[in-house]
Amino acid sequence: MEHSTTSHDPAPSPSSLTIRDIQALHGLISKALTGNDPVRVAFKNDVAVDLSFVQLIESARLTAKRNGKTFTLLRPVGDNVRGVLERGGFLTAANRDAARFWLHEEVNP
């Protein structure tokens, strides 16, 4: 995973987006959100992912929103993350905000 801001180089990547590396990911994202620059997150499509990562990103979204910061994904998620989101019930029609964030899709009411 890497994050990009206007003033920092991409951070080093943990090997997975799962509970194995979730502590490191937490530190990485927390650090990125301490600055004032917008944070854009990107990760590889073929990387292993689980619910702990999706939950962490939801936490980061909440943090950014409370602090008035911009936190977005650099590009829509790939099949692996999308699979977890769909199986976990994150992408129902009721949650259009999630679809906009994760998939960069607008859901029309």
Next chain:
Amino acid sequence: MSTIDPLDIFRAEAAELLEQIEQGLLDLEHRLDDRALIDSVFRGLHTLKGSGAMFGFDALAAFTHHCETAFDRVRKGLAPATTDLVMAVLAARDHMRALVEDPAGDYGATGAALLKQLQDAVDGGSGRTEPTAAIDQPETIPAAGAVASTAGDAADKSQMRRWRIRFSLPPDTLFNGTNPLALLDEMRDLGDAEIQVDTSNVPPLDAIKPTDLYLSWVVMLTTDRPRADIEDVFIFVMDEMSLNIEELGPFDPAEPILAWTPAEAVATPAVAAGRMAEPALPPATHAAEKPVHAATGTSQRSEVADSMARRKAESVRVPAERLDELMDRVGELVIAQSRLTQIAASSLDAQLRTVSEEMERLCSELRTTMMVLRMVPVGTLFERFRRLVHDLQRDTGKTIELVTAGETTEMDKTVIERLADPLVHLVRNAADHGLESPEGRHAAGKSEIGRVTLSARQVGGEVIVTIADDGRGIDRDKIRAKAESSGLIPVGAVMSDQEVLQLILQPGFSTAATVTNLSGRGVGMDVVKKTIDSLRGTIDISTRLGEGTTIALRIPLTLAIIDGLLVRVGKGRYVIPLPAVEECLELSLEEDLRSRGRSFLSLRGSLVPFIRLREIFSTGSKPDPYQKIVVVSTGEDRVGLVVDQIIGDHQTVIKSMSKLHDDVSTFSGATILGDGGVALILDVANLVAAGREQEAQLRATA
């Protein structure tokens, strides 16, 4: 505080699950129609698969899935439990263990061969009882969810009902390897499921513990399956989770399946913020149905929850290293308390003495409580040998009965783990070399069923684990001849029976005429000896030709804190473990002089050798006028230790000695005294052995 690797937690859990599966299968072999055993094995396989997948043990999860599916069919009454199936899953269980220990290992065609065996077992079982069903089925082992996914299509729409299921899982769910996505997938398998996550409890980054789970879910399910099937999805997590299942009434095709619609969701501000909208429900249906189903659902669920809560209360998994840390702290506390006792003893302050005595009592209780935390019944070790004997029967063609006794005897868990390999060697030897063939037993007038007995008992400060067989016994002459021919002993050497028998513990020693895949290579017994030596234990062998052999492993209770008897020899202080002390006597100067050169005392009609510690320790000081003899024993053997003074009892925290002192056999460790001084702890087993040697020499020269 140490951190715990989740993979280690999984491996520990997997080891327990595999143990549970194996025990269940071994019992099932004798009671093929036992429903509880079938359920137990299925649950073990199911949990192993789920946890394995969660922690990235994909090969394990995929392989286990096939066994689970086979047992699921048995559980549902679609196939019978057969001996072949039990044997196939037993064999598969060993492969599962390999996949846990080395997921990336090269197993060649092992997995495929085991699956073929499983497939044959399932085919055979189905063919005997349900020939039509077996032929009609497109796959003998259906893929996961195959039954469930077709259920919705085939179901009679009139039986379809709607359910709302709300659930949240305990915070450590992810960390412990339970995958909520798998639960949601199982819900989908039950019918038409609309799943909505609730993220409202997810805290911001500065408050989140990223390994914890904060998500919860609401599932709107339309299915013809009963409530019990829905509850079954959560059966492995029900004891700690929050679960609410409401029946919303019969399915009406005219109504939308889902209670919420995109339009409603958009109109609800909470949804836009990621919160869960309360589904809009027809009030009449909701009010009419809820009391009835709440009552039945609660009673059913509470039964399951009660049993799980009971199980949960039975044990708590704590990493051994945390217990070690706690033990260290208790050890330090005991040392500090010794110091306090010493200060209080020399003080006139009555209050200080009272507090000191109270502290001493509390420390002693705390120590006792701490000690039992690490202790586990030796039965947990013995259980493993049921499988070994099961396999040995198959490999040797002998009928073997395994008898166990003293399973409740407790030992330190790490010691039990280290005893496993030596016992495997000994049980194999007993089965392969000790027991005769059925024909041989018949000819010798014995029952054709050979017996191997595993037993344990505590004697003083040690546990004696015994492996006995009722086989042919060990031929001492054969051992002697073999030892002489291989140069281990000089020809015609004078040796006691015990010494001759101890020769079988020498590396490379084997009297077996043929080497089998079980034993006979002479590499087993010296490994047994090395392990027992490392545990500071001893091996006693007794045998009677034609009647059998008994091997007793005497293992000291390796406790970090022991009650000791503090003694003085010269200017040094030493600790003798109190459980080994039998009695204390006075040795007057006259008696001391009289016994010079013999070092034996007459104790109630029997001669007991004694050792003058001042000579061994070369104190260089004169003996006290009234020396004491502390008589110590290990089971049957006794020896007296001559000391200058007995100071008193002392709670002793054992500190291991450095590598430099590895070859010092007289001491088993050291301890710190209340005044900060150091006292060495005497190794009673070695001293008794020295006394025994002394006695044997005397008898030889007498």
